[in-house]
Amino acid sequence: MPTFDNVNDDMMVMQTSGPGTFQFSAVKPENLGASEYTIVTLAIDVSGSTYDFIGMVRDVVKTVLDACQKSPRSDNLLFRVITFNNNIIEIHGFKELHMIDINDYPDFDATGMTALYDAAYSSIGAVLDLADSLIQQDFSANGIAFILTDGRDNQSTHGPAAVKTLIDEAAKGEKIESMNTILIGEMDPSVTPADWANGTSRYLENFAKEAGFTQYIDIGEITPGKLAKFADFVSRSISTQSQGLGTGAPSKPVDLNF
């Protein structure tokens, strides 16, 4: 279950709607000053197999946050970071960027199994429900969710169909103006590139297709250079989606080639 150690008076706790709900925290709408927001979730796999590169992935999150804080649209972003293995841990709920101190991020502890579908469900569901809540309060809102994983699901209570239901709901445009969902595969270093490409990566690509994700990105073998490119991709994707607020349509997916 998520932890809410950094929920204070400025924040509220909500539950995602639908079966098997998850809790998430978010800044209270009455504390928000802008008229429109892009709601962002980063979901990071911290299962045991990510041990060798989890430190680098944490640095990617910090790089993305740093880039977004310098963006002209920084006042119009709400950011949530979760990690997942057997459980989903909320590093922090949806906050404005100026409320986030990158140096407060804990080390990510890589251990346990992979609740991939639950992480996707929680990530997308929370974005949708917060957007709906904000739109009821006259805000405009769109969303983007990144789910980063190195493995197949082996722990979730939900399945791809439940994730697809949420993505389809987002596409209707009633709860949220638009939403981009991006699944990213990072190669487990214990497998060969061929096994990765023909096995887990294909599995993830099929999951992305089945659930209706906007994009599937295969990072492959983790290197500092690739992660730097990936961090840039995430920042640009967020920026592009934010610039699309008010158009009613999702932004065109940003390309990423390694």
Added chain:
Amino acid sequence: METDNFLKIGSSHKVCEDYTLVGDNYIIISDGCSSAKMTDVGARILTISAATVIKRYIEQRFIPTYEVFGDIVLHTALAHSRALNLPDSSLYATLLIAFHIDGYTHVYVYGDGHVVSESNDGKKCHISYEYGRPNKPELNAPYYLAYWMDPKQYTDQFGKDNLQVYENGSEVVPFNSHVYDDTKTLTLFTDGIESFRCCDECDLKALYVAHELTSYKNYKGEFVQRRCKAAMKYFKRLDPAVTHTDDIAVASMYLGE
């Protein structure tokens, strides 16, 4: 106290001739005359001049009279417009200002427009200021602050005494300044809220438009931007063909409960 504003060009205009500024204790709107040249610039000069003048008075906690304030703003604006070689007619624009000093909100209206106040018990009061020509009262001919340059000439032509004031739709004895207390929100509108058209046979009435635009859900930051954008989307859902032909400027202050 929170203040915020909203500006939107009308469908029949190439340039937005309305303007608005807000500060910590004041809100201002202005609407340039469409038949005079460079009034988009003139409305901005008038608004900025009014902001500059009222800030000085607020700092000194001194309340200028309607006449003194109008006079100083006009001369300040003329100094700037003439320095830019603009015609004096570029200042043919309405000016509405609300400023808060020592618990009271003062509203001065130079020209036409609308003022909507909401009290702490939720009651709204909508004051409409309208002008017509002396021989054609149905035509819109506001008595601009700029006409004070030559009162005799403009009074003969444009009927300074042709001000009509309506409170919640009923005509009342005319006035062009007012003091409010026990007010939760106070919102100024240019007459663009009268220009909503749905189809050939129906319009959205200004009273209804103003009510929707002042149904705030929250009061922090860009609260007027949020409400106005949401209301515009709502009007479009009612009728996709809805449009407003004239520019709209909205400025509001939230004084808390």
